[in-house]
Amino acid sequence: MSEIQAWTLVFVVLTFGVYIYVAYASRVSDTAGFYVAGGGIPAPANGAAIAADWMSAASFISMAGLIALTYNGYSGSAFLMGWTGGYVLLAMLLAPYLRKFGKFTVPDFVGDRYNETARLIAVVCAIVVSLTYVVGQMAGVGVVFSRFLAVDTSVGVMIGMAIVFFYAVLGGMKGITWTQVCQYSVLIVAYLIPAVAISTQLTDIPLPQIGFGQILGELEALQSELGFGDYTSALTGSSQLNMFLLTATLMFGTAGLPHVIVRFYTAKSVRAARYSALWALFFIALLYTTAPTVAAFSKFNILQDSSAGTLADQKWFDTWTNAGLVTGLDGGAVTDVNNNGAIDFAGDGANEVLINNDILVLASPEIAGLPAPIVGLVAAGALAAALSTASGLLLVISSSVANDVYHKRINPMADEKKQLVVARISMAVAVLVAGWLGINPPGFAGQVVALAFGLAAASFFPILVLGIFWKKCTAAAAASGMAVGIGITMAYFIWTLPSESAPIFLGNDPIFDIAPTGFGAIGMAVNFIVVIVVSQFTKKPSPVMQALVEEVRYPGRSELVAKHAEGEI
Amino acid sequence: MDEAARRAYWRSNLRLMAVLLAIWALVSFGAGIFFADLLNNIELGGFPLGFWFANQGSILVFLALIAVYVWRMDKLDKSYGIEEDDAEVHHS
Numbered sequence: 001m002s003e004i005q006a007w008t009l010v011f012v013v014l015t016f017g018v019y020i021y022v023a024y025a026s027r028v029s030d031t032a033g034f035y036v037a038g039g040g041i042p043a044p045a046n047g048a049a050i051a052a053d054w055m056s057a058a059s060f061i062s063m064a065g066l067i068a069l070t071y072n073g074y075s076g077s078a079f080l081m082g083w084t085g086g087y088v089l090l091a092m093l094l095a096p097y098l099r100k101f102g103k104f105t106v107p108d109f110v111g112d113r114y115n116e117t118a119r120l121i122a123v124v125c126a127i128v129v130s131l132t133y134v135v136g137q138m139a140g141v142g143v144v145f146s147r148f149l150a151v152d153t154s155v156g157v158m159i160g161m162a163i164v165f166f167y168a169v170l171g172g173m174k175g176i177t178w179t180q181v182c183q184y185s186v187l188i189v190a191y192l193i194p195a196v197a198i199s200t201q202l203t204d205i206p207l208p209q210i211g212f213g214q215i216l217g218e219l220e221a222l223q224s225e226l227g228f229g230d231y232t233s234a235l236t237g238s239s240q241l242n243m244f245l246l247t248a249t250l251m252f253g254t255a256g257l258p259h260v261i262v263r264f265y266t267a268k269s270v271r272a273a274r275y276s277a278l279w280a281l282f283f284i285a286l287l288y289t290t291a292p293t294v295a296a297f298s299k300f301n302i303l304q305d306s307s308a309g310t311l312a313d314q315k316w317f318d319t320w321t322n323a324g325l326v327t328g329l330d331g332g333a334v335t336d337v338n339n340n341g342a343i344d345f346a347g348d349g350a351n352e353v354l355i356n357n358d359i360l361v362l363a364s365p366e367i368a369g370l371p372a373p374i375v376g377l378v379a380a381g382a383l384a385a386a387l388s389t390a391s392g393l394l395l396v397i398s399s400s401v402a403n404d405v406y407h408k409r410i411n412p413m414a415d416e417k418k419q420l421v422v423a424r425i426s427m428a429v430a431v432l433v434a435g436w437l438g439i440n441p442p443g444f445a446g447q448v449v450a451l452a453f454g455l456a457a458a459s460f461f462p463i464l465v466l467g468i469f470w471k472k473c474t475a476a477a478a479a480s481g482m483a484v485g486i487g488i489t490m491a492y493f494i495w496t497l498p499s500e501s502a503p504i505f506l507g508n509d510p511i512f513d514i515a516p517t518g519f520g521a522i523g524m525a526v527n528f529i530v531v532i533v534v535s536q537f538t539k540k541p542s543p544v545m546q547a548l549v550e551e552v553r554y555p556g557r558s559e560l561v562a563k564h565a566e567g568e569i
Numbered sequence: 570m571d572e573a574a575r576r577a578y579w580r581s582n583l584r585l586m587a588v589l590l591a592i593w594a595l596v597s598f599g600a601g602i603f604f605a606d607l608l609n610n611i612e613l614g615g616f617p618l619g620f621w622f623a624n625q626g627s628i629l630v631f632l633a634l635i636a637v638y639v640w641r642m643d644k645l646d647k648s649y650g651i652e653e654d655d656a657e658v659h660h661s
Contacts, residue, residue: 092590289629
């Protein structure tokens, strides 16, 4: 066992021990505890939990590489703005009002505000979106285990499953929330240390957000020397339009994702829900403003080595060639194709090497010359990011089944104890299904995860916002809006996605050059139009419901909301 | 709160939201995407300004927007005599 593996093992065992202890200490015995942690989480803790829930393996491991390598700098900002801007919408348009309404799940709000048809459509949307998303997380856990500890990917997934199973089934939302607070601490420390070290090394400025301005000029020079496009130039024409659509889709999708919205139900009060959104974005911004600096610094380092002809002499190059994440163009061994005596990483025909996006974060401690314990900490951070997101998603799946299908539709007379048993069983089944899919991911899983935001934006966002801000928005309109929005978005995916990835995709040319990843914003606009038009011609909500919708807009105790809470309305 | 006070409260809330969301759109879609090319002509601390807004600035502005919202709503609640700190109802 290498030194790095030993330290990784130490950190993984240590952090898993903490998660298990926290979960045991916060186990629950009632449904309110299981679904929404009893609604008693203080705002800063809730914010940290939301941040951990939100930042997945993709944010932690892949995003910096996505920006630097796949998107070549500026255009990768769509992810940075998209995955943070949604919180402004959440804080102002949804969180306070949904908290006041006081439900357990998103379909629950839809069912109460509209009708049972709308509830069932919402359950299906919530499960589809969450399940596609969780598969990626489980696979991510397996990948980290196999890379750092040299165990089989399936064994890695099973270890991750066992941990999540333990604290999610035992503690429900309460266990998940407090573990997520710990997971956030682990992942942010693991992310910031290498970034601060690299920034100090290259620029003498310890704050990477300021420091990376110093190297942009040199980076730009290296980019053009090695045949890459400009790192900082803005886009024009249809690529500008697509960047706008992608950013909008990610923003509105964020505000429509059930596993994010449900976190505001765990806040103590409306005021605490607002503060939770503030803390959440603060904790997220720590990582999201650092990610582009890691991207720029690492790319600068790599290009400098490539330009000097010393790329293959770097220690990290060796480590990750062995791990199979740095390869030749054909996916095999790296060779000096043009026989110039050095391995070239370039943006043109001279390129001889493929660098996996994940390298940038995973290798950042080595690039900065940090000792082995830090590498182990980064591995533990990546696991924390994947596990925390997985557990939040699993809770949405289990509560949708146990609360919205079992309790609300099948057996409304079920007592607390019975409901809790059903909730635990559905959680256990959800963990097993997610684990199985993580070990045997469907071929198109990667694409579906990227599209989950489009589906969430096109289905949930319009009907939630209109449900709060427009008293006369009708049930029939909401049901048809959701169905049409998600339908048209899925249809566009099937129409345009490459047919090699799954037989149902048609692989046609995009209409008006609109990339499928950004189509969610258009699906959302269609959803809005359908809801507004259909509302004009269908039966208005009952006077009591209209009064209730009005009531959630005002602060202070409300008789009507309290009565609704006790099930009298 | 009586009917008139409620209407005034809601109007203040909507006005605050409209202003903040307008800034939200101007900074992200405006400065970060549609006017990025133009802003890139200005350089600040090594950053072309359009690139900086897309890469860093918009996130900081989002954070500031929520902070202002939270602060103003607290103030608004207080001016209507609401001190809402106790836990609220929950139900399924």
